[in-house]
Amino acid sequence: MQMEPSTRFVALAEGAFGPITSKTANGCIRYSPERVVAILDSTRVGQTAQSVLGFGGEIPVLATLDEAMALGPTALLVGVAPTGGQLPAPWRETIAEALRRGLDVWSGLHYFLGDDPVLMEAAAEGEARIFDLRRPPKDLGVAAGRVRDVAASVVLTVGSDCNIGKMTSQVQLRDALRERGERVAFAATGQTGILVEGWGIAVDAVIADFISGASERLVLQAAANADIVLVEGQGSIIHPSYSGVTYGLLHGSLPHAMVLCHQPSRKSINKQEWVKIPPLSELIEMHEYVVRPLRPAKVIAIALNTFDLSDEEARAAIAAAEAETGLPATDVVRYDPTPVVDAILDFHRERAG
């Protein structure tokens, strides 16, 4: 699964193009906008990536694949990861049509398009390929603590909820650390991260027994050519639906340090309002507590997602987070990521001696 430089996507996000809902498309638009020729969402026709997301420039939102074909895409990206990962029925026809027209299809759904007989037939007809980003390697096993021998500093993003910047923060931090001349690797653990980085394992899609094994393998692979490994976190240790993946990743990757991601405006878990998000200081304590029996690690910085706050509100939230936790904090996407970058570098240099 290696993306060609010439790949140009039309991103399918029907009825769901927005800052929160079209996570996979958004990751691609943010980090490789030149790869995206159009977004399909008939409910937002006439808008652009910029007007809907606040980034991505003039990439147009169109209603049909027909219109998008004029812009020369080479592939269709299934740009949304719906709850449960299943394939919404009406999308199936659009995907089949794209394949028949010769577009490759990239998908992050749990439902593997490459196993769907109708889509396989459409792919054969159009001589197109299907890439299922979440398809796990065939030879995974359980974790064995081998990650303890890794010399690189392993930094994991953790968070108060899903979809608040654990992937995005790591990509920003990767770029900033690279600019500083560091040998840094990004270990992608979700379909969007894999799409952005070009490799990785979707740890939420492996057999449950192998979550830690997949995490371990990823870290070992990323550490082979890096001094700092930034691991993309998943879910939240308090998320009633996804905490198993979160803990498996935490205990399988055994980070030396953690960066806590949070969206200040979010007070409870998205779609599970009965689970209140504790204060940052408590979240820090919880994360340090649950890794301690395996390998003690500290939260060393806070990455806030302030996209829904005014500049003034965002700066106040950052100041409040710093005051509450005593740790450097910022929104690494919106503002200069230096405070978090410095925290990682200081930690790494002290650890490396």
Place this chain on the structure above:
Amino acid sequence: MQMEPSTRFVALAEGAFGPITSKTANGCIRYSPERVVAILDSTRVGQTAQSVLGFGGEIPVLATLDEAMALGPTALLVGVAPTGGQLPAPWRETIAEALRRGLDVWSGLHYFLGDDPVLMEAAAEGEARIFDLRRPPKDLGVAAGRVRDVAASVVLTVGSDCNIGKMTSQVQLRDALRERGERVAFAATGQTGILVEGWGIAVDAVIADFISGASERLVLQAAANADIVLVEGQGSIIHPSYSGVTYGLLHGSLPHAMVLCHQPSRKSINKQEWVKIPPLSELIEMHEYVVRPLRPAKVIAIALNTFDLSDEEARAAIAAAEAETGLPATDVVRYDPTPVVDAILDFHRERAG
């Protein structure tokens, strides 16, 4: 997947028949010894279930399927769950031979025998069936906290490690509670429990994102006709390989109370000696801490596995556990389970009001 009353197993445990290693066979031998006609392990020929395990009576250990056929089995049970769940190569031929001879095959491996072309052909040839205990339901989704509406008292076994009695304890407690006239259900979460109970979901074999969803579904199903639901725990919250499954089950089943299982002679995680097992009081604190953000629950009793201790040592370990934790403790298999049964009933009655 429903077992017929006439099912008679030959249990394949080649090179691994023992108290720790042949977990799946042992569960079947303990709870339905009348179903097992022989065990295959060429390294222990001449021994019996009783002499190797301390239970199971005169079930003989034989070297070959040929010899076992004389005892009239209707099925082969793959009686070991090796690390990673893969199929040891030499077993494949024995399984194929059993199928060709018309024996059904029951397996708890992650590797689904029913997907193996050679074994499928053998099954067709012998008109036999393959039952993969770990095969997950097709329509699983993520958890949504629906388990909070369950009226029954949900009691989960948790533990300091794998394979120390989380399943066995629940089966003993189920029987004891049933004798007291309680409407009790056992929710099996692993291949051995499913084999013993006849239904369940192997939560370690589902897609990682669906661990909690599978746990939720199990509890809802078990609670439909019961006032007390005993959920089989998995792994340990400090297990570097399996903690993801443990946490997913914990947060998906949302127990009202927990029973902590421990083997006093075990000081570190099996095969991961670098992870030390904390004192019981600390383990209790940890479990109560990690469920608190979702639904507070207490550890209400201790179930010790003392099979490798003398009677005197076992009684001393039980007394020490009670003194350390202030909770009722016993070995519910070896001794009268009343202390733990009473703790569950007291909790249930107080909760039910």
